[in-house]
Amino acid sequence: MHPPKVQTQVPVALLSIDEWHALVRICVHEADIACAEIALDMMKRTGVVQLEESINHIMGSYATSGDVSGVEQFMQRFLTERPTERQRHLHIKAHEYSYPPSTIPTSALTLLHHYENQSLPAPMSSYTRLITSLFNASSHHAHAQAWDLFAHMRYVAHPEPDVLLYTLMIRACAPPSGGAEPERALDLFTEMTVDRGLYPTEGAYSAVILACARSGTKSYVNEAFRLAKQMLDAHRDAHGQSAFRPEGRTFSALLEGAKRIGDLARVRWILAELVRATRLDSPDGEVVNPLIDDSIMMHVFHAYATYRPPFKRSLAPLVEQSHSTATPTVSDQLSESQTSPTEVHEGLSFSQLPPQSRQEVIAEVQSLFQHIRTDTAPSRGSGESTPAGLDDLPPTFQNVQISTRLLNAYLSAHYVHASLDVGRRLFRSLYLECGVAKNERSYVEALERCAKLRSPRDKDNALAFAEEVWAEWVGVENAGKPPSGKTLSPRIIERAHAAMVRVLTLAEQPQRALAHLRAFVARYPPIALRKPADVPSIRSTRTVLTADRPLVRLTSAVEVPDDTVPPLISFDDLEILHHRLVALGDKEGLAYVKYVCYAYQGALKRRRNATLRVGGS
Structure with a gap:
């Protein structure tokens, strides 16, 4: 008798591994996470062992939506081993996305340090994401925490940053709010390129150039231009072609540096190069990939505002001479030296010499602004009249948006070089003509112009102009938010009130200035400054054995500025009074x-001491 045959069970594969992964990807793409999890569960039941790709797809979907509970429940259900680097990154990303933008992702930072304590440090990309998030937060505490996290990462996880993280930290050395650190930026750039031998990217060059340019010192601004030249000349191939092509942010950084030192000659040269770089030699003259935008032109107008022309007509005495024996005057010599213009494009040209008088500065500024309005006008090409010489030109400034900050910059040049009446007339009409709302800087810069009298005869006009501006400013201050929608900065409030006190004082109305000062003190009393600032727990300096915060810090508690100081006034603001x-x-x-x-001085001191005590708890 033969023994019964034993049937061997042969597993039947419903789908191949690639098909399973494709099914999960389709479910995630259609935002059907429940079906994706069902498919993943079926993969496990059919004996598929290569689940990591599908797990990462599902975790990525949870992370992008900021669903912390969903990703953690998913990890408890499907992860049988310690999470991989990619999975730790997605877990941290979910916590980061659960916080609103421009806030400190506290739980993500806590989770990052929790993985470190388990000897499972997150990948460098996680540190880069959190450092970026901290720099994007509008808080000096967040920025200090970003630098501390960078130093901590190099100590406990990744001692050698990559080029992307180096670029991020170099860019952080040039904050928009001021306080650039060119020394630190150059140190990081040297460490990256010389010590580590990493190949710099165009973004790294732009970052270090911006840090040097925003310093506002001539030596570092010159260093910025040297780095720009190095970027173009030191990285060429066998055919002599540069590896880098100048981009808009590089030109913008150079313009910012030149304007801060009043180097108008360099600004005019950069603008001419930008115009040439944005135009292709095509029959129709179409502008491809334009680099000139409102940010570029804002820097250009600011450069005209900071420029100090060398010629003063009052220093040139008039001498009666016959035409036959007349000696050329200074203005004649200037006009003769300007016979060879530097052409930007047809219809718009610069003389070789920068403007030699305030009148020439205003003429160039108005010419540039007229070209911008013509190129951005919706009626261009519709048959309507355009300024002479511009009707047949391709638009050079078509990418420039006439924004509030552009008009503020345009007005700043008039505040410096034109009369008070001209500035007042433009303030009244320009914003309305362009259909642009004023912001807080529009009012403050107008008030500060009124507080700088060039002649005693202007004091009555300055007072009338300031009262007109102040009537509009009061509504903005009472609302607490300018038309831009951002919260009104206490420092802007200080500047507005200090300027108004100076205007009233210079108008020989000290009693009105004192009354204005009393109203300011009543609204923003010194006692309000005594309350200590809220210091995040992650910024605590208390010494403990284990803590969910950096072990190594680059910034001490006394080095972090206080963002929440209410408006105050100092002796420098009241010195004239x-x-x-x-x-x-x-x-x-x-x-x-x-x-x-x-x-105010005593309240500030008490606030600082109380804040330091809170930060150390």
Whole structure:
């Protein structure tokens, strides 16, 4: 008798591994995470062992939506081993995305340090993401934490950053709010390129150039231009072609540096190069990939505002001479030296010499702005009249948006080089004509112009202009938010009130200035400054054995600026009023000014001490 045959069970594969992964990807693409998890569960039941790709797809979907509970429940259900680097990154990313933009992702930072304590450090991309998120937050505490996290990462996880992270840290050395650190930026750039031998990218060059340019010192601005030349000349192939092509942010950084030192000659040269770089030699003259935008032109107008022309007509005496024996005057020599223009494009050209007088500065500024309005006008090409010489030109400034900051920059040049009446007329009409709303800087810069009198005859006009601007500013300050929608900065409020006090003082109305000062103190009392700032727990300096915060810090508690200081006023803002009260012998007014200055100074000191005590707890 033969033994019964034993049937061997042969597993039947429903789908191949690639088909399973494709099914999960389709479910994730259609945002059907429940079906994706069912498919993953079926993969496990049919004996498929290569699940990591599909697990990462599903975790990526949870992370992008910021669903922390979903990703953690998924990990508990499907992960049988310790999470991989990619999975740790996605877990941290989910916590980061669960926070609103421009805030500190506290739980993501805590999770990052939790993985470190388990000897499972997150990949460098996780540190880069969190450092980027901290720099994007509008808080000096967040920025200090980003630098601390960078130092901590190099100590406990990744001692050698990549080019992307180096570029991010170099770019952080040039914050928009001011306080550039060119030394630190150059140190990081040298460490990356010389010590580590990493190949710099165009973004790295632009970052270090911007850090040097925003320093505002001539030596570092010159270093920025040297680095730009190195970027173009030091990386060429066998055919002599540069590996880098100048981009808009590189030109913008160079313009920012040149404008800060008043180097108008370089600004005009950069603008001419930008115009040439944005135009192709095509029959129709179409502008391809334009680099000139409102940010570029804002820097150009600011450069005209910071420029100081060398010629002063009052220093050139008039001498009566016959035409036959007349000696050329300074203006004649200037006009003769300007006979060879530097052409930007047809219809728009610069003379070889920068403007030699305020009138020439205003003429160039108005010419540039007229070209911008013509190129951006919707009626261009519709048959309507255009300025002479422009009707047949291809638009060079078509990518420039006439924004509030562009108009503010255009007006700043007039505030410096034109008369007060011209600035007042433009302030009244320009924003309305262009259909652009004023922002807080529009009012503050107008008030500060009124506080800088060039002639005693302007004091009445300055007071009238300032009162007109102040009537609009009061509504903005009471609302707490300018038309831009951002929260009104306390420093902007300070500048507005300090300018108004100076205007009233220069208009020989010290009692009105004192009344304005009393109203400011009543609205923003010194006692409001005594409350210590809220310091995040991650910024605590208390010494503990284990903590979910960096072990190595680059910034101490005393180095972090306080973002939440209410508006205040200092003696520098009241110095003119103080001098005027001394001249008048007003002892009561002097005593009040002295009280105000010491009250704000003492409140600031108490606030600082209390904040340091809170930060150390």
